[in-house]
Amino acid sequence: MDYLAEILILAFGAAIANNFVLVYFVGICPFIGVSRRVDMAFGMGMAVTFVISVAAALSWFFTYFFLQPDAPWATAIYNALGGEGGSDLSILYYIIYIFVIAASVQLVEMYVRKMFPPLYKSFGVFLPLITTNCAILFACLEIMKGIHGAADPWGLDKALTLAIFGGVGFTIAIVIMAGIREELDLCDVPKALKGAGITLLVAGILAMAFMGFAGVKKSLKAMTESEPAAAVKVQETPPADKTAPPAKPDSVVASISKECDA
């Protein structure tokens, strides 16, 4: 499979087919809590996308060079200190990720406050909440899965693709939800279902709609994987087809006549 197709499929998968919120259920708390108005939902989505990219780049760096078994830089340090063989710091994964996420939230908050004050005003309130957003840790864990013990470890390109499009998928889901909830305010919802209950039911219908995209991803994958082979087949099959149809009736006739004989 060529490089561009691989990246595109990863992006489509992260954003839509395997949507973080509606398929993996990460980031449910803001999905229910901050989806009352479209502009707030959009702000939250943008803030998450922003933080998720920074955290993913940092955690890819730490995982690739320090934490995975036989990581190059950690092994070099270990050997320089007199150790033998490769290093394995994989037990530190979760603690490092939490540090990385907390640090990148803090960094992003400081940077945005200094450089883009209007932007800070619009989504500054969401930034502290994001430290405990599952979606970001989930992206880090997926990157870990792509590096740890993989035959072909992910590069920074794939890690960033997953993170950015995961964030975009989160934004799509939360904005759609906010749009629906603005309309729901005008509806007569049963008292017991008001608030979270009806939101979850609507999310279920949304998840059903997003399940349809799983097929798109599968056929995209099949298309890119078998493209050269399919092209060859198309050229080869027509003559085969021409000979095949006449053969079939013959055999059917033959079998029918055999049955009649019997």
Added chain:
Amino acid sequence: MPNDTGPTPMERFIQGILPENPVYRQLLGMCPVLAVTSKVSNAITMAAAVMFVLVCANILVSLIRNILQPHLRILVFTLTIATFVTIADKVLAAYLYPMSKQLGPYIPLIIVNCLIICRCEVCASKQGVVTATFDAVGQSLGFLLALVSMATVRELLAYGSWFDIELFWIAGTPQEAYRWGLMGMPPGAFFTLGVLLGVANWITTLGKKKDKASA
């Protein structure tokens, strides 16, 4: 003593189970509730992991509550939780490998489960060790109850079984008959939780009406 204010340890224990159930009343820790409840066995493993982490983290945070710096407390909470989650993850991978494979990323995601951070913040960082322990056990029993109730509904509808035991009247039927596949998939999780939340709210309002009528 700060312990004199607020409910006693036993009251906190009881409150965690039903009146302030973490999932149905406080809407905390929704991510595992939706993700791992397609089977009862998964749900119980998850609840056990959460209970271990919550109790340990609450005890530790309650022990160090006097030396906590206010602006660093969330970071300290998450790092404490991350340590215990690493332990739980390694233990599960060592002794229950298939289960740990099935639960996948949701075990490490306990770190950012709002339920645990919320209990550390609300209770453990202000109360003594005994109170914090009772609170943690009560809340995690409530969490277990919520997970098992969700998983029961979903597993019965999706696979026609409970705790991996097939219901007798559909044992031996073909895989497609009597099984509602959608309930085992993501949309089923949302529908089940939405309906159960509605039922929980309805029961609560019924109780309140009765109180008013009797008074």
